[in-house]
Amino acid sequence: MSTPERAGWYDDPEDDSRLRYFDGIIWSDRTVPKQTRSAQPPPSTEPVAPSGGPGTDVFGRPTSASGQTHQAPVHPSAHVSAPGQQSGHQQGQPGWGMPPQHQQAAWGQQVTAEPTTEDGQTLAGYGARAGAYIIDVLIVGVLNLLLTGWAWWLWMADYWSFAWDAGMSGDPDAVNDLSPEELLGFFDWQYFAIAVGLSLLLQAAYHIGFLATRSATPGKMLLGLSVRRAERAGRLSVGTAFMRMLLPLSVGVCSMIPLLSYLVWLVSVVDLLWPLKDPRRQALHDKIAGTQVVRGKQPREISRES
Numbered sequence: 001m002s003t004p005e006r007a008g009w010y011d012d013p014e015d016d017s018r019l020r021y022f023d024g025i026i027w028s029d030r031t032v033p034k035q036t037r038s039a040q041p042p043p044s045t046e047p048v049a050p051s052g053g054p055g056t057d058v059f060g061r062p063t064s065a066s067g068q069t070h071q072a073p074v075h076p077s078a079h080v081s082a083p084g085q086q087s088g089h090q091q092g093q094p095g096w097g098m099p100p101q102h103q104q105a106a107w108g109q110q111v112t113a114e115p116t117t118e119d120g121q122t123l124a125g126y127g128a129r130a131g132a133y134i135i136d137v138l139i140v141g142v143l144n145l146l147l148t149g150w151a152w153w154l155w156m157a158d159y160w161s162f163a164w165d166a167g168m169s170g171d172p173d174a175v176n177d178l179s180p181e182e183l184l185g186f187f188d189w190q191y192f193a194i195a196v197g198l199s200l201l202l203q204a205a206y207h208i209g210f211l212a213t214r215s216a217t218p219g220k221m222l223l224g225l226s227v228r229r230a231e232r233a234g235r236l237s238v239g240t241a242f243m244r245m246l247l248p249l250s251v252g253v254c255s256m257i258p259l260l261s262y263l264v265w266l267v268s269v270v271d272l273l274w275p276l277k278d279p280r281r282q283a284l285h286d287k288i289a290g291t292q293v294v295r296g297k298q299p300r301e302i303s304r305e306s
Contacts, residue, residue: 135223226294229291
């Protein structure tokens with residue numbers, strides 16, 4: 001079966017007895033049984049007018065001379081759906097043949113459609129984004145420990161040695177009696193700079209590398225999400241992936257500066273919470289790069305930059 005041009009419910013390529021939803025990019029896992037007729041109302045058992053002549057029954061319906069109620073002919077199209085579609089009011093279900101934004105639930109209530117990109121791809125929910133973020137933080141944390149653990153240890157090696165000797169000599173208060181200048185003198189700041197540099201390099205390589213090659217980090221891939229340009233689908237370029245990481249990397253650098261670190265961490269929190277109120281579900285780093293996080297994968301073609 002050829003790929004549809006737009007999102008909607010179509011005949012399932014794998015099973016012609018049901019419908020499957022196409023989200024505009026790929027076939028989703030959502031399916032519904034395909035039925036061609038809606039439920040027929042049971043025959044009327046209401047009493048008719050007892051009079052022998054023309055008139056109306058107790059419900060105001062016209063009757064013949066024999067007292068039989070006239071039924072208006074029903075056109076077949078009132079009950080038969082178009083091929084590949086299900087009746088919009090069958091058993092109180094939405095009109096599955098229509099795009100999600102036009103579906104209506106039973107009793108005339110409008111279905112709340114999920115936000116989409118301009119071309120119809122469903123945006124990722126905040127819970128899924130938060131879950132992917134946590135997974136990526138854990139992965140990067142483990143990799144960071146393996147890559148930079150030695151530098152962090154050498155940064156504090158003299159202090160640990162002093163604290164150990166104080167404890168073994170029975171003078172633990174020696175650590176508490178250190179002045180701020182004496183305490184800072186125990187740290188080797190050369191290794192601190194190495195550790196911070198390697199940490200930022202790892203974070204950049206992890207996110208930019210996966211976004212430019214797979215349009216998703218491992219956390220997003222595990223939860224079925226991907227990142228794309230807001231105006232068109234497709235794999236991100238290296239430049240767009242770098243712009244998306246510009247704010248997080250800047251926060252990482254500025255967080256090492258005393259006093260300024262409190263301000264930049266506030267910016268980081270605002271960035272993480274911004275999709276909750278944004279109508280396009282973009283974080284601040286998404287707005288800088290012009291990207292959106294969506295459900296599903298992206299085609300292999302690189303999105304043309306505007």
